Amino acid sequence: MPPSIRIASYNVLADAYINPAWYTHVDPSVLDRAWRWPALARRIAGLQADVVCLQEVEPACFAVLSEALEPFGLTGVFARKGQGRPDGCATFHRAASVSLIEQRTLYFSDAMDGGAASGHIALICVFDSCLGPLHVAGTHLRWAPDDSARESHIGWRQVRALFEAGIDARSGDWLICGDLNGTSESAPLVELARSGFVDAFATLPQATCNPNQRTKRIDYILHGGNLSAIPDRLPMIDDQTSLPSLSEPSDHLPILATLHRL
Secondary structure, three states, X not given: OOOOEEEEEEEOOOHHHOOHHHOOOOOHHHHOHHHHHHHHHHHHHHHOOOEEEEEEEOHHHHHHHHHHHHHHOEEEEEEEOOOOOOOEEEEEEEOXXXXXXXXXXXXXXXXXXXXXXXXXXXXXXXEEEOOEEEEEEEEEOOOOOOOOOHHHOHHHHHHHHHHHOOOOOOOOOEEEXXXXXXXXXXXXXXXXXXXXXXXXXOOOOOOOEOHHHOOEOOEEEEXXXXXXXXXXXXXXXXXXXXXXXXXXXOOEXXXXXXXXXX
C-alpha cells in the first residue's frame, strides 16, 4: 500500500450561532452543549483522521474537545477570529502519524469601501508526514450570495488574501480545508479552481449541510497538484433531515478524504 494521510474538515456549529427559531425541527436536547460537545468529540475521534480542521469552534468548546480527544492521540491548536467574534478555527493532528512543525494565523484584510475587516481567519499549519511536508490552511470564509460579482464577494477577497500569503497549489503540498460558504459556482471556488486547487469531492459531490432546511455543499477539502485524494462517502441528507441529531451533533457533516502523493 502506498503511504497515505487521512484529512477531515468539520464545521462543528458554534453555540453562539444557535438560534432556537432556526432549529424548530430539531429535538432541543441535541442543541444542549452538555450533550453536544462530548458528542462532537466522539464524532471526531470516530473519523480516525490524521489531521482534522474544525470551524466555528468556541474557546470553551476547544478546551472540552482537547481533553476528550487526547486519549485518542489527537492534539489541537486553536485561533480565534478577530473583531470580537466568539469562535475560530482549530486543527487537531494525530502525533503518531504527523508532526506539527509550524502554525500561524492569517487575519484576512478583506475590508471594502472603508468598512471594517470581517475578523475571519485561516489557521495555517505545516506538518511533517509520510507524504513529506504538508501545508494545511483551515478556514471559514464569510458568506455572500453565489451570484455576487467577483470583486464585491468577500469570500473572493479572502481567497485572494490566501494567495497573497503564499498559499499556492503549484508550490509545495498545500491543502485548503473548511466551510467555504459557497457552491462550486461561487466566485471563491471558481478562483480556487482556476489557481489549480482540486476539489477532493469533485467525483463524489454530496450535500454537506442543511441550515434552515436547505441542503447545500459548502464544505471542502482542496488539494494541490502534487497530491491525489480519495473521498469518503457521506451520509445522505436532504432538506428534511434533522441536523443536529443524535448521530450528527452539528448541522454540517464532517468530510474526510485519503491523500496520496502522485
